[in-house]
Amino acid sequence: MTPDALSTTFAALADPTRRAILARLAKGPATVTELSEPFEMSGPAVSKHLKVLENAGLIARGREAQWRPCTLQVKPLEEVAAWTEKYRRLWEKNFERLDDYLEQLKQKERNHGHRK
Amino acid sequence: MATASKTPTTFTTPSDVEIAMTRVFDAPRRLVWDAWTNPEHLPRWMLGPEGWTMPVCEIDLRPGGTWHFVWRRADGTEMSMAGTYVEVVPPERLVSTESWGGDWPETINTLTLTEEDGRTTVTQTVRYPSVAARDAATATGMKEGVSVSFDRLADYLEKKR
Numbered sequence: 314m315t316p317d318a319l320s321t322t323f324a325a326l327a328d329p330t331r332r333a334i335l336a337r338l339a340k341g342p343a344t345v346t347e348l349s350e351p352f353e354m355s356g357p358a359v360s361k362h363l364k365v366l367e368n369a370g371l372i373a374r375g376r377e378a379q380w381r382p383c384t385l386q387v388k389p390l391e392e393v394a395a396w397t398e399k400y401r402r403l404w405e406k407n408f409e410r411l412d413d414y415l416e417q418l419k420q421k422e423r424n425h426g427h428r429k
Numbered sequence: 430m431a432t433a434s435k436t437p438t439t440f441t442t443p444s445d446v447e448i449a450m451t452r453v454f455d456a457p458r459r460l461v462w463d464a465w466t467n468p469e470h471l472p473r474w475m476l477g478p479e480g481w482t483m484p485v486c487e488i489d490l491r492p493g494g495t496w497h498f499v500w501r502r503a504d505g506t507e508m509s510m511a512g513t514y515v516e517v518v519p520p521e522r523l524v525s526t527e528s529w530g531g532d533w534p535e536t537i538n539t540l541t542l543t544e545e546d547g548r549t550t551v552t553q554t555v556r557y558p559s560v561a562a563r564d565a566a567t568a569t570g571m572k573e574g575v576s577v578s579f580d581r582l583a584d585y586l587e588k589k590r
Contacts, residue, residue, distance in 0.1 A: 403477045405438050408452050410474035414464060415456040422460075 322389045325369035330354070331362050335385060338372060342382040449554040458544040461551060462520030465540065466490055476500065485509075492517055496525065512538075527555075534558045 325331060334348055349359045363383060366372045370389045375381040439451040454461050464470045472483035477500060485499035497511040509529075515537070516524035523540040537556040542549050 401438075401440065404450055406478065407475050408438055408454075410476065411461075411464060412454060414470065414474045415454055415460055418460050418464065418470075419456055 321369045322371065322392075325365050325371055328362065328365075331366055334359075334362060334366065334383075335371065338383055338385040342384045344382050348383065443554065446557045446559065447554055448557075449552055451550065451552045454549045454551060455547075456549055457547055458542040458549040459520045461542055461549045465551075466519070466523065471498075481508075490514060490517055 326335075330352060333352070337343055337348060337351070345356055345359055345363065348363070349356055352359065363372065363374065366383075367374060371386055372383050373386055374383050436453045441449045441451070443449050464474065466488060468486040468488045471488070472486045475498075476483055481500045481502050483498060484501050485497060487495075487497045489495055492514055494514045494517075495511065496514065498509070500508045510527060512526040512528055512535075514523070514525045516522060521542050525538055526535055527538050528535040534557055536558070539552075539554045539556070541552045541554075544550075
């Protein structure tokens, strides 16, 4: 995932309403009307959030004008998670290397009779 | 040569916009500080995945001073990161900004070192500019290469409400 795409996904996940919409869609497809109900929001307001989620590739919408169910697209979220997992592993790797390097530094100090 | 004992790294979320990593090293903190802030030492270990080197490691260690790191893979792929030091308190505290450039969110990283019985506890806290950035970065339970079940994702998103 490119930094740009990741940034777009982050931005889309920023809003609690949008996260709630994703949570609802994680249980199955829903229409705009169904999605509006729990939020006490107007259809257009919900549509605005859906647009952001759609642009981020997090949801897909049906093409029928009257009944356009929204479905969750998991891939971008997986990519974010994969990136996170890589970040985590990267640091664990660094820290293991630092362990070994600190051993070398300590050894060097002992050899040079360094005092605290 | 004695092999360094490996201790686990702990990842926590101290606030809505932060991720913290904590790790204990079997060395006094002035050594850890040096390994972390001296351009002579840093490229020996802060390399990320296997196969990368760190040909550029510029550090101007003072408040307002900048840092610039470049990593390179054998095929020529490069990754660059830069930032500015905000607080420099050797050997216990280092605050700096970190940016990958472009749209990537700039973070504020705080490094704290505490020493006990010759061992140093290092905590690196990464502060994201928004809840979104951090939330996404802590999308726990979702592992690379494993398809996310909708149920698990639903649970996760539920908790975020």
